[in-house]
Amino acid sequence: MQSIGFIGLGIMGKPMALNLINAGYPLAVYARRAATAEPLLHAGAANYHSPQELAANVDIIITNVQATTDVEEILLGPQGIIHSAKPGTIVIDMSTISAITTQKMAAKLAQKKIAMLDAPVSGGEQGAIAGTLSIMVGGKADILEKARPILAVMGKQIVHIGDHGAGQVAKACNQIIVAETIIAVDEALRLAKASGVDPAKVREALLGGFASSRILEIHGKRMLDQDYKPGFKTGLHHKDMHLALEQAQQVKINLPAAQHAMKCLDQLIKKGHSELDSSAIHLLAED
């Protein structure tokens, strides 16, 4: 069985790594803060003190961190995996980061015969725990086939979107649709309420027709219940929409509804709500 190194043990990464241990994979971790690694070490993971040290000892490296610069540091930094990973190592970056930087990093790793897949996910903490994430993969098809059994432990739908960066583009598309659909549901429920009509009844009726979506179902319910426990935090959605709009700018297209969604997320953060689920956009109109 391939040995796996896992970097990025946050809300998503921790249950994903635990699922890999439970599936029988030898797992090693590196964490900037020792406390973060604790639950994995208890579950039997080995511990290393830098990405470089980790990379020398595993076949596959999974990264799941927040920022594009974090991934750059882990892969190419002074203590990066590029300095020690064996030829044939596969890096699976499951973070949501820049598609273009992904392409550049994949090219640099390729010079050392290190393969890379971008494999961002959708499905949230629940999906990470249940191993039912949707995984959008960019990179070479033969590398994906080698990594597929590992990805299958974490996700139930694995789609090869295209070459390096394509997974990140798909994730950007995902975040755009989620944000804009949240706004659509927000506007509809506000119109119902302001018109003296029960928004819960409207949601119920609309779930039966063309307006139905997972956002109307799940985030619409959160709006009705005024329960904005994440789910997916506004701060992270804001970060992802920034990536999506950056990508749009790079390829010279205009996405006015995405820009509007970004403005709403901006306002929400300025009001101090970055830790709430991003469906809290529904709160904005109440001022």
Place this chain on the structure above:
Amino acid sequence: MQSIGFIGLGIMGKPMALNLINAGYPLAVYARRAATAEPLLHAGAANYHSPQELAANVDIIITNVQATTDVEEILLGPQGIIHSAKPGTIVIDMSTISAITTQKMAAKLAQKKIAMLDAPVSGGEQGAIAGTLSIMVGGKADILEKARPILAVMGKQIVHIGDHGAGQVAKACNQIIVAETIIAVDEALRLAKASGVDPAKVREALLGGFASSRILEIHGKRMLDQDYKPGFKTGLHHKDMHLALEQAQQVKINLPAAQHAMKCLDQLIKKGHSELDSSAIHLLAED
């Protein structure tokens, strides 16, 4: 069995009326253009020459026309049903029209002991033919119960939203969400394409996650296939969004994403595409 008068035998009305005949209801029609009534007369419907004449001879009157003013003319005009309908008659207006005008008309009919339900639908021509429409009902609960067996012939989901006009408000909410979700899917697929990523793969991957919706499934497919046969015509969606924004104005709320969607529908009509499915919004960016 109650006898039914049906006015408005368009793309939706015709199959709905035929389903009622097939369910065994005695059906009569009135049509401004004689040719429109032909298929129903062949199926056994009786024919009358004005709404007033029709109303004198049936227990239930169903209207399914385009404009608010059409409904006003049929119900309250010089040859309107108000002049002849027996006390206890139920008018079921399945058109998509103004919620506020609906409330006013219901009040006027009530003075003559004529009951009214607003019962606009979602589900399109296919749903009308299959009898699987989603029906959003405004009006009194006891009147809905009397009409329910008839509505059940035409729709599979019948939700009592609230009092008079509430069905129309729910329909406005439906059209807002549909329009804004079309734009969300449009922007995402444009970002994929401009980034050199296969939009079909992106759609496939996104259907597994939080971005999934009936619009991504059905209208997303239309965009990929560049097949804009309606479906739901841009011209009608434009009309419905106008109603929704009018309602928003009446209740003094601001719906910026709906306004943006309206602008896109406007542009599409100005380009001569009012007969295409409203997912043809995807064409706009190609100029």
